[in-house]
Amino acid sequence: MAHATGIKYLKEKSLPLMWCPGCGNGIVLGALVRAFEELGLKKHETVVVTGIGCWGKADDYLLTNALHTTHGRALAFATGIKAYQPGLNVVVLMGDGDGVTIGGNHFLHAARRNIDLTAVVVNNYNYGMTGGQVSGTTPAEHYTTTTVYGNPERELDPCAVAAAAGANYVARGTAYHGWELKEMIKEAITKKGFSLVEVASPCPTHYGRYNEMKTALAMLRWLKEKAVPLKTYEQLEEPEKEGCFPVGRLVSRDAPDFNARY
Amino acid sequence: MPQQPRLLQGNQAIVEGALYAGARFYAGYPITPSSEIAEECARLLPRVGGVYLQMEDEIASIAAVIGASLAGAKAFTATSGPGFSLMQENLGLAVMGEVPCVIINVQRSGPSTGLATKPAQADVMQLRWGRHGDQCLIALSPASVKECFYLTVTAFNFAEKYRVPVVIGADEIVAHMRENFTVPAPGEVEVIERKKPTGPPENYLPFAPEEDGIAPLAAYGSPYIFHLTSSMHGPDGYSNNDPANAAWRVAQLHRKIERYRDEIVLTQSFEAEEAEVLIITFGATTRAARAAAKQARARGIKAGVLQLVTLWPFPDKEVAALGERANTVIVPEMNYAGQVAGEVQRVLGPAKDLRRVNKYNGEVLTPAEILQAMA
Ligand SMILES: Cc1ncc(C[n+]2csc(CCOP(=O)(O)OP(=O)(O)O)c2C)c(N)n1
Ligand code: SF4
Numbered sequence: 001m002a003h004a005t006g007i008k009y010l011k012e013k014s015l016p017l018m019w020c021p022g023c024g025n026g027i028v029l030g031a032l033v034r035a036f037e038e039l040g041l042k043k044h045e046t047v048v049v050t051g052i053g054c055w056g057k058a059d060d061y062l063l064t065n066a067l068h069t070t071h072g073r074a075l076a077f078a079t080g081i082k083a084y085q086p087g088l089n090v091v092v093l094m095g096d097g098d099g100v101t102i103g104g105n106h107f108l109h110a111a112r113r114n115i116d117l118t119a120v121v122v123n124n125y126n127y128g129m130t131g132g133q134v135s136g137t138t139p140a141e142h143y144t145t146t147t148v149y150g151n152p153e154r155e156l157d158p159c160a161v162a163a164a165a166g167a168n169y170v171a172r173g174t175a176y177h178g179w180e181l182k183e184m185i186k187e188a189i190t191k192k193g194f195s196l197v198e199v200a201s202p203c204p205t206h207y208g209r210y211n212e213m214k215t216a217l218a219m220l221r222w223l224k225e226k227a228v229p230l231k232t233y234e235q236l237e238e239p240e241k242e243g244c245f246p247v248g249r250l251v252s253r254d255a256p257d258f259n260a261r262y
Numbered sequence: 263m264p265q266q267p268r269l270l271q272g273n274q275a276i277v278e279g280a281l282y283a284g285a286r287f288y289a290g291y292p293i294t295p296s297s298e299i300a301e302e303c304a305r306l307l308p309r310v311g312g313v314y315l316q317m318e319d320e321i322a323s324i325a326a327v328i329g330a331s332l333a334g335a336k337a338f339t340a341t342s343g344p345g346f347s348l349m350q351e352n353l354g355l356a357v358m359g360e361v362p363c364v365i366i367n368v369q370r371s372g373p374s375t376g377l378a379t380k381p382a383q384a385d386v387m388q389l390r391w392g393r394h395g396d397q398c399l400i401a402l403s404p405a406s407v408k409e410c411f412y413l414t415v416t417a418f419n420f421a422e423k424y425r426v427p428v429v430i431g432a433d434e435i436v437a438h439m440r441e442n443f444t445v446p447a448p449g450e451v452e453v454i455e456r457k458k459p460t461g462p463p464e465n466y467l468p469f470a471p472e473e474d475g476i477a478p479l480a481a482y483g484s485p486y487i488f489h490l491t492s493s494m495h496g497p498d499g500y501s502n503n504d505p506a507n508a509a510w511r512v513a514q515l516h517r518k519i520e521r522y523r524d525e526i527v528l529t530q531s532f533e534a535e536e537a538e539v540l541i542i543t544f545g546a547t548t549r550a551a552r553a554a555a556k557q558a559r560a561r562g563i564k565a566g567v568l569q570l571v572t573l574w575p576f577p578d579k580e581v582a583a584l585g586e587r588a589n590t591v592i593v594p595e596m597n598y599a600g601q602v603a604g605e606v607q608r609v610l611g612p613a614k615d616l617r618r619v620n621k622y623n624g625e626v627l628t629p630a631e632i633l634q635a636m637a
Contacts, residue, residue, distance in 0.1 A: 014500070044463075047482045049329075052492075059489065060501055065482045067332060068491035068501070069325065070351050076322035080329025080337070083313050084287050085483050088333070109318040262313070 006033025022216025024175030024201030035185040049078040051098035054128040072103030101136035111165035115258035124203035132206025143210040168193030170251035175201040176223040193257035273298035279414025286312035287337035289326035295434040296368040299340035320345035334481030340366035354393035360425035380624030381434035384597035401574040405548035407441035419454040435546035470497035528571035537566030540588035554632035594619035
């Protein structure tokens, strides 16, 4: 069987991608459209809702329906679409700043409502588009253009938050593991209720540069080494966990979703 | 069965108007003095197959309304000053994306939390200028329970016809007042639906106006796939950085309203044609103005009233026509700065004998206070 390319969902006229060389966004976009193709999603029945940021520009390359919204609010727009037309596939693309920092409140409540949306949050640990400032997911003590002495605040774990707030599906992948990522996105779209796929992703231009991973290669190597499958991660001793994060399917449950309850 | 008169509150009449117009989606966040609108929607919308959502805040409320509208619903929300402030950024998206929707702002006393349960008319400028950037929308202001109903129908009609958000700048007085009102039978009042695309779906351009100056709008899920963005965009809805396109687009957002200005600008006049003293008013203050004019006429003063039903676009022509003829113009309003008086002065010029009556203590403006200005 030929592998899915997802090309029929891509607006080829808009290529090449605007993202920096070495940015993870292109890999995530590739996984997304391959997932669409493998699931056989119809373009007219699919709405991609994006926030503002580098990753939020992804809709520029898509041929599905799209709504490019305001910074942090994509989930709220998507909620209106899905609540009124439950038959649509609604996929929401947000950066970490967009999705869980400025948009934190909407993120919490979309998960609590368990509304049947698929959120793909590309976490590059900083604000890429505005030049590499600190984000709600920047690890403590890490460097950004606004934490030049190290981040005095702690990072938020989007997966833990979504799980606690009631999401039916929570998974974490990386831009290094493209095939696994595609599989997670497929599961997330198929799952009823709120789904989150967090994608650890390189921003060599800003985050990498300030945190001793100047090259795209260094960032990918970091993802390869520090992303540990959940089962393995759970067996690690505390000191070994240092700097690592679990990947894979973290939550999968079948609580009734918003539209089922309404 | 003939419709029976009912004792309705202004807020209830707004919901009746919305349902009459075909509204099937409401998302909001409770705030006095608008909360009855949410409660009525929660009760009534599910009965007609509609959706009610209480969102996490007003930012999300207007966002969900815009999303639902693009999914094909006639959609609306209601709030008061603090919530209306929160909605501004996304309301700008509705202007930019030409998304039909209706926002009810039941004005209350401010600034900030102010006198949270008391009336004011101090958001007139916010209705027009609350958002950043070059933009315009339509704002209407009801003076009675009856007008709450009819202007809500009109608001949906304007929103759908011109692809623009329409704001109803009500106030606590009309919102909480109860009057007898008979909801008209279906078909009695015109209800306008948005223009849908025709022709081959692959040729659909969601931002290319047709001869009437308005682009057709599909609904997500139809064969007409479309992109909509808060960013500057071309006719296909994809982002576009070309300066010529940007200039055209910004002008288009204004032009479509300017073109239909005469249909959009609604006013009512009461003995205003021969008036030597003209009271220019809007919203609940219209009631005090009409009472004051009546008392003045009883005393032999030729007084009349021009009610601005549409606040934005501002009724320049109507104000000029009647205002220039009058010797004295009085503008009573429930705000400090004279937000409408300033516009009237702009239209009539600095030489006009224009008297402002401003009340901003959370109490209702009275006929006696307007009469005093005639002395
Ligand atoms: C209300 C508002 N505040 C600030 C901005 C500026 N802004 C644009 S993108 C962005 C952050 C983007 O970071 P993230 O969401 O992590 O996405 P990335 O660019 O890293 O993909 C900010 C602060 C904005 N567009 N709107
Ligand atoms: S700034 Fe970072 S996130 Fe943005 S395109 Fe460049 S590498 Fe990607």
